[in-house]
Amino acid sequence: MSFNDFAWRQKVVQPFSLEVPNSALKFRYIGLISQDSTRDRDFVDPEVGKSAVVLIKYANESLKQKLQVDIEVADGFAPSVQEVKLEKDPSVPGSDKIEIQDDQVRLWNIDGATSPTAITGVLLKIVIDGGKGPKTLKIPVKNDQFDLASAQVPEGVAVHPIVQLRTF
8 A cells, every 4th residue: 555654754564554362364554655746646536626536545455445525725825734643532432452663553452353344443644735724634544444424623614525345
């Protein structure tokens, strides 16, 4: 999976990973590509009045979801990604058991789960700016996918699926 590192580290070998301890379920990966990336620019046309800022990908051994985030941009500005991180989702029972170390997440809240639909409990937090002040977007992972219906999307920001493939 192609991705950018938004923590600006010297060496990065993988995107965010989600692991279910004591389970045969494969890792899930979350990667983001910004609009100013020099590779894998498969953005679609943004919503009218907005500019594309980032692509978000969710995958296991194959791509499952790809979302595009568009933002309103002030004259003379370009959209930018200021922060990207995973957080525990406080709305999910047991999310306090989740362990997050840098880009690796262990979903202890579903220890030993055998069904991919059990994969839940984290939020992808993205802070973006288009010259009109920082906007914080939070997209939960529920049932082994991004849950756009429960996402916190600020005004002036749009999130829409580009590709959503079911592999199960």
